[in-house]
């Protein structure tokens with residue numbers, strides 16, 4: 620099986636460092652989410668992996684080989700970097716056929732990937748008449764054409780409608796389930812949380828995290844419990860006795876920080892406090908990500924003074 624290996628990779632544009640001494644490996648059989656604020660270096664890294672740009676130093680390889688040395692690379696690596704890449708005056712079908720022929724991919728794959736990406740009914744239309752979402756689908760079709768072991772997609776959900784977003788999620792899960800190596804950049808945290816097993820996070824060209832998604836969230840977001848009662852005084856007193864800090868909200872529910880549902884349930888039960896609601900507050904990838912990248916954002920929006 621084939622990994623993507625990034626080793627001490629650095630890319631400078633003039634005096635600015637887009638990628639700085641980056642080392643990580645993207646493993647097969649799982650979806651790796653590639654995250655980072657605008658300008659963090661995600662696209663640059665992907666371009667370096669694809670040999671579209673030359674590193675200032677370090678290496679980026681696929682199964683130990685530079686992309687440029689792969690025979691018929693489309694059969695090894697499928698990538699979506701820029702959905703506008705297809706020639707507008709060609710039909711989707713012709714675009715894919717030309718790619719198939721130049722990479723010695725069986726032409727029957729064209730119909731298969733058109734079907735897979737939901738483009739069959741519009742395959743004979745010129746690409747310039749396509750919506751952004753249709754172009755994204757065409758870019759993904761091109762990436763899948765060679766049945767590659769490695770799939771690398773830059774913002775694949777861009778422009779997709781809700782049905783398309785559900786489709787891409789299932790597609791990514793399936794590709795990883797088949798043992799392929801899948802690297803996907805995104806700015807959509809809920810989306811990434813729905814398909815990624817593992818995360819690589821960049822900030823200002825540097826590696827900030829390379830960890831399983833669950834660990835990434837658990838390490839950064841404190842467990843909290845949401846609770847509602849008819850007897851606030853008794854609940855507060857019981858929590859106080861056990862050293863728990865509770866915060867009240869306008870709608871009448873309370874949040875207990877650094878707490879687990881089992882403990883709060885037991886405390887309430889022992890104290891005879893009637894509960895209307897008791898639930899773990901789900902820690903989100905977005906919370907964990909913002910916590911990590913708060914100080915790393917290149918373009919942080921200015922706070923609006925009221």
Ligand SMILES: Nc1ncnc2c1ncn2[C@@H]1O[C@H](COP(=O)(O)OP(=O)(O)OP(=O)(O)O)[C@@H](O)[C@H]1O
Pocket residue numbers: 632635636637655656657658659660661662663664
């Ligand atoms: N061809 C180029 N010439 C000069 N600077 C570049 C070039 N390509 C990228 N950069 C710079 O490199 C840095 C990293 O950009 P890159 O596009 O890789 O980030 P990104 O993480 O993909 O961002 P986004 O999330 O906005 O797509 C940015 O500061 C960008 O301005």
